[in-house]
Amino acid sequence: MKKYSAILLSVTMLFTMLLAGCGEKDASSTGDSPGKEEMTQLNFYMMNSPVNDFDRVMKKANEIIGKEMNAKLNLILVDSSTYAEKMNLMINSGDDWDLSFTANWGGINFFENAAKGAYADLTDLIPKYAPQTYSRIPVGLWDGVKVNGKIYALPNYQQWGTAKREGFKFRSDLAEETGFDWKALKGKPTIEVLEKIGPFLGDALAKHKEMIGFETSSVESLYASNPLLWNMEAVGDTSIPGWINLDNPDKVINQFETEDFAKYTEIMRDWYNKGYVRKDGATVKDTSTDRKAAKFVAERTGSWPDSIDFPGNPDASNMSMTKGADNAPAVTVSTTRTMIPAGAASTAAIAINADSKHIDKALQLVELLNTNDDLYKLITLGEEGVDYKYDENGKFTMIEGKYNFNFNEWQIGQSYSPDFNRAAYDKNKDGDIQKKTQTMVFDADKTAEISPVTGFVFDPTPIKTQVANCAAVASEMIPALSSGSIDPAKALPEFLKRLKTAGVDDIIKEKQAQYDAWKAKK
């Protein structure tokens, strides 16, 4: 009798193993097919949502890749919510992959993985296998993907350039109505700009009561999320205290102890009391509804050249998310210097697995994606006439329900091209203007100053607790201070005191020490 029960138990276990066996067969049978033609299969992992008609387009793409370099691209789309976790799992478990999208954000940990040796060292290989990619990217960007002097990834240089210049956007109809001289704000320090915007918001809102003066939300703080606007740059992660002033780039400071921050919170409080900003700005996360309804009088913008340098720039001619509605004409003015931020290169790049058997082939594939415009356009836009078309006015239009890469083209290569042949430009005046805008941006990229922090990687391990504590304090207080919902006269000293207790000074000291050591080595 005992035996039977034992058999029952072993049957259970046997069954489990049997099932596992089934899976094994499945896996090997799918692995067989590409082997036939002795073609190299390259697995490329990227973030993307499901794409319609993916197989059709990939088949076409592989005809080109097969012909050009006898390889097959297996592009694997992973949902963005788990991409970082999945890639880190694959790296840590030694799973098989050849290429992957990498970045310095969202937990993908480019620098950490590069330092760990997960990514292949490409320093000597790039000029050999990807010469055009190498020459097209501004030299400064290559420094941004170096760890200990070696290149571990290929930055995806995009059509909209990398240099950053911040500014503000205003409803042009309201500016005209109230006689607001927005052009005078050009190049002014942000505090001065805000002081001038205030009266304009008051005038505009007096006439249009249903509108909102300035955009505030719990996710983005005009101060804490935008160092360049305040002539500063973050050392390491933007959200952790410890920035440098660009006019004094050797000294790490607590960005919340500055006079600017104090003034900024006072202005926001004033605007809050006067009703220029949302009353729930400290808690609201998603402001897209307000944007779509064209409710904002003014907002921050990162888009440039502005309406002074290049009147008619289509990116600057309407408030954000109102393109279709056409009821919110806008003008922009940029107020900051032009700088390539430290993280620019590693914001979007492609890395190759150090354990890949085909590092050279993988690199060739990147070069092919970056130089074969037809291939790149096929993967990122689909087939002309089937998935997209140019309407009678020459406007680029996507055909509904067809192939749609969800605008993730920036993950698999450069949309930059010297002859503007790699992105969806309208075949009319709008397209020409866009090309002209981008020419200005590319020219600026070549001459823009490069952030003094470029190439520096902050290692937070020695002060992990302090970082966590300060982050907690900041995420509690920053949204409230930035949206004006608490009085800075009382809240600001309290905030600074709590940061001190949380160990902000240790962070600044540690950042300074690492930064100094890095500079000495450079």
Added chain:
Amino acid sequence: MLLRKLHFSTLAIHLIFIALSLACIAPLLLVVSISFTGEHSLMLDGYHFWPQKFSTAAYKYVFSGASSILNAYGVTIFVTAVGTLLHLLITSMLSYSLTRPEVTHRKALTFFVYLPVLFNGGLVPQYILLTRILHLKDTIWVLIIVYLVSTVNVLIMKNFFRTIPDSLIESARIDGSGEIRTFFRIALPLSKPSLATIGLFVAIAYWNDWMTASLYIESPKLRPLQYLLQSLMNNIGYLQSNAQASQSMESAIGMLPSEGARMATCVLAIGPIILLYPLLQKYFEKGLTIGAVKE
């Protein structure tokens, strides 16, 4: 007097429960209504229990890759059905064996089952096991096998099997029934309530699981429903947060039914599985007290 008092209290209890039920049903109805409302109307009029401006744009958006949604339904239904059956079979067999006094080293085996609750291997070893040793990556079985045995369910079933009198099993044995026959003919039919309860929990877990798919599934045709819906919502979020990045993107986003689509995916996600509840309800009362009393 007494009668009237009784009457009043019944009425009060009924009212309380009617209010409770409404509190449960109303949000669901609202979700359905929002999913059928035009995005523009949502922005201007807010939420209503009856669509102010009827529109199926949200469903059109979700079904714009219709083949993949239907395929995903197929995958999810297969995984849920096969997974639940296998889970019940294995769990009941395992826990039945663990209660039989004939099995030697029962205690040690039970502890072996219990051990993962105390010490979990973590994600990396699990990933290595599934992909490199069992080679289950990108197969439909990975969606099933990961949840085949759950310690908690084994313990619940074990406690239930203990309530079956030993004498019953013994008499079956005396009548010449073999161990397997006894299990399927005597033990299992007696444990229907616990099977129904665990079955429902497991079915819902399988139905709602998208994490496993996002880690182990790579080919589009094996993606389950929840993964697809989740990904769809992420995509809308992504497009909106990057609206400024490019022009063509911005015009595309103007048309996205974000709020409506969110609710439409919700309706699609709860769809079929909600039908399981009424079917299994009669077993519930008994099922939920399983393991509450120990002999």
